[in-house]
Amino acid sequence: MTRTARLVILLTAVLLLGAVGTGAVLHAAHRAGQRDEQQADGPAVRTGDVSLRPADGRTLLVRNLAWGPHRDEIAAVPTGDPDGPRTASGVKCLRFHAAAGTAVCLQAVHGALEDTYRAVVLDAHLRERHRFPAAGIPTRARVSPSGHLVAWTVFVSGDSYAGTDFSTRTALVDTRTWQIEDNLETFHVVKDGRPYHAADVNIWGVTFADDTRFYATLATGGHTYLVRGDVATRTLTTLHANVECPSLSPDGTRIAYKKRVPGAPADAPWRLYVLDLRTMRETATAERRNIDDQALWADRGTLVYALPGDYGSDLWTVPADGTGTARRLMVSAVAPAYLG
Amino acid sequence: MYLADSRSTDSRATRSAAAPDTRPGRRPAAVPGTVLALGAVSLVTDVSSEMVTAVLPLYVVAGLGLSPLGFGFLDGVNNGVGALVRLAGGHLADRGGRRHKTVAGLGYGLSAVCKPLLLLAHTLPVLGAVLAVDRTGKGLRTAPRDAMISLATAPERRGRAFGVHRAMDTTGALLGPLVAFAVLRATVDGYDAVFVVSGCVAALGVLLLVLFVPRRITPDPAGAPAQAGPAAAPPTLREALGLLRRRPVRRLTACASLLGLTTVSDAFLYLLLQRAGDLPAHLFPLLPLGTAAVFLLLAVPLGALADRVGRRRLFLAGHGVLLLAYAVVLSPWHGAPAVAAVLLLHGTFYAATDGVLAAATAAAVPARHQGAGQALVGTGQALARFVCSLAFGAAWSLWGGQRALAVTAAGLAVAAVAVSFLLRPADEVPA
Numbered sequence: 001m002t003r004t005a006r007l008v009i010l011l012t013a014v015l016l017l018g019a020v021g022t023g024a025v026l027h028a029a030h031r032a033g034q035r036d037e038q039q040a041d042g043p044a045v046r047t048g049d050v051s052l053r054p055a056d057g058r059t060l061l062v063r064n065l066a067w068g069p070h071r072d073e074i075a076a077v078p079t080g081d082p083d084g085p086r087t088a089s090g091v092k093c094l095r096f097h098a099a100a101g102t103a104v105c106l107q108a109v110h111g112a113l114e115d116t117y118r119a120v121v122l123d124a125h126l127r128e129r130h131r132f133p134a135a136g137i138p139t140r141a142r143v144s145p146s147g148h149l150v151a152w153t154v155f156v157s158g159d160s161y162a163g164t165d166f167s168t169r170t171a172l173v174d175t176r177t178w179q180i181e182d183n184l185e186t187f188h189v190v191k192d193g194r195p196y197h198a199a200d201v202n203i204w205g206v207t208f209a210d211d212t213r214f215y216a217t218l219a220t221g222g223h224t225y226l227v228r229g230d231v232a233t234r235t236l237t238t239l240h241a242n243v244e245c246p247s248l249s250p251d252g253t254r255i256a257y258k259k260r261v262p263g264a265p266a267d268a269p270w271r272l273y274v275l276d277l278r279t280m281r282e283t284a285t286a287e288r289r290n291i292d293d294q295a296l297w298a299d300r301g302t303l304v305y306a307l308p309g310d311y312g313s314d315l316w317t318v319p320a321d322g323t324g325t326a327r328r329l330m331v332s333a334v335a336p337a338y339l340g
Numbered sequence: 341m342y343l344a345d346s347r348s349t350d351s352r353a354t355r356s357a358a359a360p361d362t363r364p365g366r367r368p369a370a371v372p373g374t375v376l377a378l379g380a381v382s383l384v385t386d387v388s389s390e391m392v393t394a395v396l397p398l399y400v401v402a403g404l405g406l407s408p409l410g411f412g413f414l415d416g417v418n419n420g421v422g423a424l425v426r427l428a429g430g431h432l433a434d435r436g437g438r439r440h441k442t443v444a445g446l447g448y449g450l451s452a453v454c455k456p457l458l459l460l461a462h463t464l465p466v467l468g469a470v471l472a473v474d475r476t477g478k479g480l481r482t483a484p485r486d487a488m489i490s491l492a493t494a495p496e497r498r499g500r501a502f503g504v505h506r507a508m509d510t511t512g513a514l515l516g517p518l519v520a521f522a523v524l525r526a527t528v529d530g531y532d533a534v535f536v537v538s539g540c541v542a543a544l545g546v547l548l549l550v551l552f553v554p555r556r557i558t559p560d561p562a563g564a565p566a567q568a569g570p571a572a573a574p575p576t577l578r579e580a581l582g583l584l585r586r587r588p589v590r591r592l593t594a595c596a597s598l599l600g601l602t603t604v605s606d607a608f609l610y611l612l613l614q615r616a617g618d619l620p621a622h623l624f625p626l627l628p629l630g631t632a633a634v635f636l637l638l639a640v641p642l643g644a645l646a647d648r649v650g651r652r653r654l655f656l657a658g659h660g661v662l663l664l665a666y667a668v669v670l671s672p673w674h675g676a677p678a679v680a681a682v683l684l685l686h687g688t689f690y691a692a693t694d695g696v697l698a699a700a701t702a703a704a705v706p707a708r709h710q711g712a713g714q715a716l717v718g719t720g721q722a723l724a725r726f727v728c729s730l731a732f733g734a735a736w737s738l739w740g741g742q743r744a745l746a747v748t749a750a751g752l753a754v755a756a757v758a759v760s761f762l763l764r765p766a767d768e769v770p771a
Contacts, residue, residue, distance in 0.1 A: 006551045013547050017540040024537060025523055028530025035528070094402070114521045115398070116622070133622035137401045155401055156624060182620065199608065199736035267463030292406060308405060 039067035039311070042332060043086055050076045050089035052101050052124040054340040062333035063096055064088060065312040074105070074126065079298075079338065082315075082330040091126050095138045098122075098337040100147030102175055106138030106154075119152050121175055130178055135169045140245065140294050141335070144208035148176055149231070151206035151214070168204040170216065172231065187229065189218065190237045196220075203227075203236070205245040205294050207255075215239075215246045215255060226255065226275070240280060244270065245294035247303075249320070253277055256285075256295040256303050256320060264290070272305065274320050287318045287326040296336050306334045374492035375501045377552040378485055379508030381545050385448060386509055388455065388542035389474070390516025391534060395524060399531045406464055421472075422479045423719045430483030430715025435574040440484040440491075440711060441555050447481025448546045450474075455539035459532055483718065487710035490702035491557040498702050499651055502695030503643020510636040514629070580712035588704035589713060592652075593720045595759045596697055599659050600724030602752035604745065606631065606686075608732055609669070612741050613682055617674045627683065634687020635694075642691045643699070651700035652763045658692030659756050661685050666749040670742065697721065 038045075043066050050061065060082060064075035070088035074096055077086050093105035094117075101124040109116045117134040119141075136156035143150050151172040172181040181187075184203040189196040202219040206229070209215065218227040218236060226243035227236040244258040255277060258270040268290030274283045285303065295305040303320050306313040311332040318326040400406050433443040454474040461467040486502075493501040519541075520534050527533045583589045604612075610627045613619065646654040665685035668678055698714060705713030728748070735744035 001551075010547065010551055013544065017544055021537040021540040024533040025526055025530065028527035028533035032528035032530060110525060114394075114517060115524075133620065135622045135624055137398055139401060155397055186615070197737050197740050199611065199733050199741060266465045313405060 035067045035071060036069060037067065038069070042066040042068065042311075043083065043330075045070045045075060045086045045088050047090060048087040050074065050087055050091075050126060052098050052103055052122075052126070052339055058338065058340040061096065061098060061337045061339060062086075062315065062330070063093055063335040064332065065309075065334060066332040067311060074103075075333075077330070089126050091122070093335070095141040095152070096335045096337060097141045097143050097150075098339060099143040099145055102143050102147035102150065103337075104141045104143055104150040104152060106134060106141055106152055108138075117154060119150075119171070119173075121150055121173065129175070130173075132171070132173065132180060134171070139168070140170075140205045142206050142208060142294075143337075144211055144214075145250075146211055148211050149174055149208055149214075151208070153204040153206070168202045170203045170206060172206065172214075174231075181231075181234075184216070184229070184236070186234075188233075188235045189227075190235060191218075191220075191225070192238060207246050207248045207294070209248055209252055215248055217244045217246060224260075226257070239277075240275060243275065247295045247297060249297050250300055254320065256297065258291055258293075272303065272318065274303075274322075283320075283322045285318050285320065285322055285326075286324050287316070289326075296338070298338060304329060304336050306336075371497070371501045371504045372492045374553060374557060375489050375505055377548065378489055378492075379505045381448065381549045381553070382485070382505060382509040383512035383515075384541055384545035384548060385451070386512030387516045387519060388538045388545060389451065389478075390513045391520035391523075391538040391541070392455065392458065392474075394517035394520045395531060395534050398524075399534075400464070400467070403529065403531045404462060422475060423723050425476050425479035426483055426719050426722075427712075427715045429480040430487070430711040430713070431575075431577060431580045433484035433487060433711035434580065434709055440488045440557065441549070441553055443711075444481040444484040444488065444553075445546065445549055447477045447479070447484070448542070448549055450477030450480065452477075452539065452542035452546050455535055455542050458535045483711050483715035486698045486701075486714040486718070488553065488557050489698070490710050490714070491707060493702075495703060496647055498699040499643040499646030499654075499696060500640065501643070502699045503640040503646075503691070506643075506691075506695040507636050507639040510632050510639065514632055514636065575708055575712065580709060580716075583705065583709055583713055583716055586704070589701075589716070591762055592697075592700060592704050593717050595652075595655075595762055596717050596721040597724040598755045598759060599752070600721040601728050602748050602755050603659075603662065603725050603728055604666075604732055604748055605725065605729045608729070608736075608741075609665075609682075609686065612669055612745055613679060615741060616669055617679050619679060627679075630680070630683030631687045631690065634684055635690040638688055638691035639695060642688070643695050646692075646696045646699060651696045651703070654692050655696050655700060656756060656759055656763060658689050658696065659752065659759075661692060662689040663749060663752050663756065665689065666745055666752065670746055670749065 045064060045066060045068055058079040059076050060079050061074055061076050064070055064073050064086055072092045073088040074091050074093055075086040075088045077084055091105060093107055095106040097104055103122040103126060105120045105122055107118055107120060109118060117136065117138055118131050119134045120131045121129045123129050134152065134154050136154035138152065138154050140153040149172060151170060153168050153170045156167055156169055170184045172184060173179070185201050189201065198220045200220050204217050206214050206216045212231050214229045216227055216229055218225045218238065224242060224244050225238040226240040226246055227238050229236050242259055243255070247256045253276065255275040257273055257275060259273040260269045261271045270291050272285045272287045272291040272295060274285060289307060291305055293306045295303045298304045298317060301320050302317055304315055304317050307316050309331055313334045314331045315329040315333050315336055316326050317329045318324065429443055429447060433440040451474045454470050457470045461470050489501055489505055490498060523534045523537055524530065584593065606628065610624065613627065614624055642654065662685070665682050668682050668685065697717065701713055701717040702710065732744055732748060735747060
């Protein structure tokens with residue numbers, strides 16, 4: 001083949017491949033544009049004041065996923081009418097949680113070269129009090145019942161050439177002093193009664209008991225454990241195996257969590273369980289589908305969690321004691337928090 | 341034992357590459373066109389694969405809504421199967437009158453096909469399978485590609501040629517994430533668009549290989565008498581394995597493996613650097629970029645230096661630089677300058693060893709076994725590094741990260757001394 005022929009072939013291919021690539025980008029951009037238009041059959045969303053100390057009764061805050069101009073904003077609905085109109089706050093978060101007048105909002109910052117992330121601590125009117133850079137893609141966020149401590153977990157994929165080996169970073173902040181524990185992996189680990197070191201330790205999914213004690217997941221050597229953490233002594237102590245994304249009940253006696261169940265398919269390994277911390281007895285909930293979320297306690301006996309839905313995800317609810325059936329709480333929502 | 345070395349039949353390349361380069365200040369001789377073509381193929385392919393790598397975590401978490409916590413879904417495939425595939429790729433490429441281009445093309449093609457397949461992968465196991473096939477393609481093409489670079493380049497220019505190739509390769513790796521995020525920005529989370537563009541770029545890489553890399557990169561007939569007569573029959577597997585009976589090959593493989601056993605993986609080094617230096621967690625993703633940038637800048641000059649002072653000597657010196665990097669991590673010197681110093685040393689280590697080892701291998705292996713030879717030495721080193729990772733992880737659990745590194749550093753020092761004795765005999769004549 002002559003040099004000219006090769007160059008002609010190359011040029012033709014560049015044009016063809018360029019057209020395919022450009023077409024894909026334009027198609028995706030058009031689709032992105034559609035997501036900003038109000039969804040006809042979706043929930044009504046209007047702007048308004050959203051407060052963490054609601055005057056008119058108990059309120060559920062969620063990240064609104066319904067298509068339209070308020071997609072991804074934190075929105076409020078009365079707990080009695082979750083399908084009703086949503087009040088959008090104008091604050092966009094990927095992950096969100098709030099308690100006692102303090103909220104934590106994990107946001108993406110779209111830079112020129114790449115995305116970065118930050119954790120923003122908000123006051124009762126969702127105004128920024130403090131911000132911290134976050135090390136990776138946000139996945140979990142929690143505020144302690146008093147509103148004094150906040151914690152968040154992000155994914156990092158450490159080394160760009162390996163690329164696919166995910167790990168997590170969990171940070172914890174005291175909002176009274178703005179002291180930050182950048183990486184809970186530096187806490188002392190006590191596993192089965194003995195000090196434990198390993199390079200592959202990962203921590204995620206903090207849930208607070210009070211302003212000192214918390215629970216979280218610790219993973220090492222291919223296993224996961226429920227750990228009890230102590231902020232004062234900087235320790236993590238293993239309590240129970242095969243527990244991910246724990247969520248402590250309001251009375252502090254039970255942990256709702258994701259359990260890897262034997263026999264489940266590799267792409268859907270988790271079921272929603274509840275662990276009694278006094279007896280260490282596990283109870284399967286009536287939700288039989290694969291759960292990949294840190295559940296939330298709506299009250300003493302009800303769990304709320306996200307499942308994939310038509311617009312990202314929907315919120316579902318199931319009794320914590322293994323009875324009843326799962327039912328859908330609201331569509332197009334994720335990252336719930338109950339206030340008031 | 342000095343083996344017949346190969347010359348490119350590309351007359352332009354041979355003439356320029358073989359031209360004496362003695363006058364100081366004279367512009368360095370150009371690298372053969374085949375090497376530039378292979379460099380371009382690698383650059384384009386790395387843009388494609390690093391595009392995917394850059395957005396994959398985001399795609400899994402934000403796009404698919406999955407949590408891949410503790411899901412190291414490539415580890416096993418990466419190392420065990422990867423090594424076998426690499427050996428097979430190297431050997432197959434040598435058979436049938438050197439099918440390097442065919443086998444490399446198969447490898448590049450396999451990876452290219454995986455990019456659009458990512459559009460169909462919505463669960464972690466399927467995603468893991470597609471990525472494993474992608475990685476298989478990479479394993480298949482590595483040895484034939486390095487063999488082609490060896491065969492196309494005059495022996496005294498190989499250090500520089502591999503340096504140019506590695507620099508182009510790293511350029512692609514650095515550009516990939518930028519292209520990916522530009523597409524994501526234009527499409528607001530259009531991961532499918534990223535995969536389609538990545539697939540188009542990968543297809544372009546395969547096309548560059550098909551159009552601009554010659555099918556037969558035969559060495560200069562005068563320099564390779566082995567090509568005449570019955571010896572021209574395709575090398576058998578036994579012959580390929582018999583490469584280890586040659587002292588230079590055995591020595592080089594042993595040395596690369598010995599040093600590989602004490603080479604801590606990038607991930608561990610960055611983790612230690614972050615812990616020791618109290619580096620803010622959000623700066624962590626920048627560490628690999630630092631290493632890559634230094635590698636990119638120094639690959640060509642250090643490759644050229646290797647041609648002058650001897651590849652083996654520079655390969656050893658590179659590990660001395662790595663030892664310095666370990667020392668800085670272990671020292672009480674912390675803060676941003678210390679981190680920068682470690683990344684500078686780490687990038688220099690790669691620039692002084694990665695392409696340089698391939699160039700040293702080329703000189704130790706006969707032309708008809710270039711593929712198998714490159715695969716053998718490269719796989720030995722990769723497996724040794726994998727063993728080091730396993731041991732290092734265990735040592736970390738036992739003693740903590742700092743002490744594990746101190747022990748590894750001591751091991752590296754001992755290995756370097758041993759290697760300096762093993763490599764001292766002139767298996768290779770520096771140009």
